Amino acid sequence: MGYTPSAIARAMSTRRTHTVGLVVTTIADPFVAEVVRGVEETALDRGYNVILCDSTGDPSREIAAVRTLREKWVDAVIVTSSWVGDFYAQLAEIRVPVVLINNQQAGEYSFSVRNDDLHGGHLAGQYLLEIGHRHIAYVTGPAQATSSWLRLEGCQDVLHQAGTEIPQEWVAQGDGRPRSGECAVASLLGQWSRPSAIFCYNDMTAMGVLRAVKARGLSVPRDISILGYDDIAAAPYLDPPLTTIAQAKYILGQKALEMALDLIQGRPVADILLQPQLIVRESCAAPGQRL
Amino acid sequence: MGYTPSAIARAMSTRRTHTVGLVVTTIADPFVAEVVRGVEETALDRGYNVILCDSTGDPSREIAAVRTLREKWVDAVIVTSSWVGDFYAQLAEIRVPVVLINNQQAGEYSFSVRNDDLHGGHLAGQYLLEIGHRHIAYVTGPAQATSSWLRLEGCQDVLHQAGTEIPQEWVAQGDGRPRSGECAVASLLGQWSRPSAIFCYNDMTAMGVLRAVKARGLSVPRDISILGYDDIAAAPYLDPPLTTIAQAKYILGQKALEMALDLIQGRPVADILLQPQLIVRESCAAPGQRL
């Protein structure tokens, strides 16, 4: 018949809404979109719904988001800001479980599921070294994104062991979007000496780097190798297909939701660390003659 | 102070949750992601939240989604399934306003905001004709997506006026994802005669088509022109940069949410039709000599 029980009334008496909040910096990034898909689909399977909050990285929106999530009595909140910052204080005050994705700020209030960015950096450095690169540049993500620095650090670790490193002047500031990749190339290739490989914070950045490098008449990977991170859907369709470090994006979201559920039911949980994987395509090759 | 009013209790007495439901076929498509961003961000600005439901195109999940949305007393629901199908019956029974995005099934229960796909098809046909193409192929989207057929129809309209058309054997079935574009090319270019231009349902499909065409040793746009639809973020970064018909994705979402709000407050509303726009980049050019 046409009767529908009210989840609102039920929430009133059980104090459980069967709803979790998901706050992301931007849904426009394909990496984030996949994570969202992971939490959303498994939530639906488990009888939960998710309220999505796109913060645009704007701190005031983040504050507003957690406030309304709290008002709506979400049973847990999952956060995919790479930088939690001040906003973390807000999270601590919310009276529900918090799970952080790709952020290690996990304290006593919250747990995290993340990709092993340090190891991702290792894989990157190791591979570039292996195929013969010694002059490597890095294009960062947003300055507040700890994962960006972790990837760089991992890469440096490996390079140091091989007696080389990414010099200060070859780490260019980006923001995780293609445009910033293009700008980074301008600063990187405007120098007297140029790298033979560019490791990028993510694939979106790599897209921009790729285009800018080719626009300068350079060939990829013959003149310059480009290495991405994330393995977004578009990566195989770039020209050349992008070699990249893959994160298990969907799984990241799925695990985060499952952890949130465990927390809600009071089950013990432990932080989760997922291992990235090198995907060899064609944007990296042995360096040619150096100028 | 540490006091937070309860939106649940408020909903109990006012019967308003200040929450809208958004059901999409998949958040993995960049086009959809932008639409989601549009509704989510303007919702937050207006003091509303959105519950996201990713149906995966699976009818049973769609049913489940609208049921829980109804139970949670969402004030309105916005739908971005290109094919509403049986699921439309469910929507009719839900007692809240429904706004459909890019779907014209709008009846007495619901309203729609959509992109003028027919005109988009016109723009596509017109442009290809203008630069000299007479032998054009089309790669469709999912069979149930009315927008796919509308785009084809619009293109055919213009072609007919010029005394030509897309022949039956040159409309290849796709599903809106890159992989299907690659498969389509296999069937299209395996024929005795080949098109000089391929119009694609969307940019994701075009990405696959582009790759497959190049994999066959053909040059784009010299040998074959490729025209996309949507203008996703990756479009300018393909090689060659993709010429495409742009939809105002963010606006689509924004208008949909505003319409939902109008409906909630009982204000009169009218369907909205947004105009697409041709974005000329480099994947289309005049056809060369024909074989």
Add this chain to the structure above:
DNA sequence: TTGTACGCGTTATCAA
């Protein structure tokens, strides 16, 4: 103006 009682739909508790 300020205050008090009731309703909302469900669950949970307690009495029969």
Add this chain to the structure above:
DNA sequence: TTGATAACGCGTACAA
């Protein structure tokens, strides 16, 4: 085991 009833927290309407 079944059936009645309090409580959940906020709006609202009515009374003072």
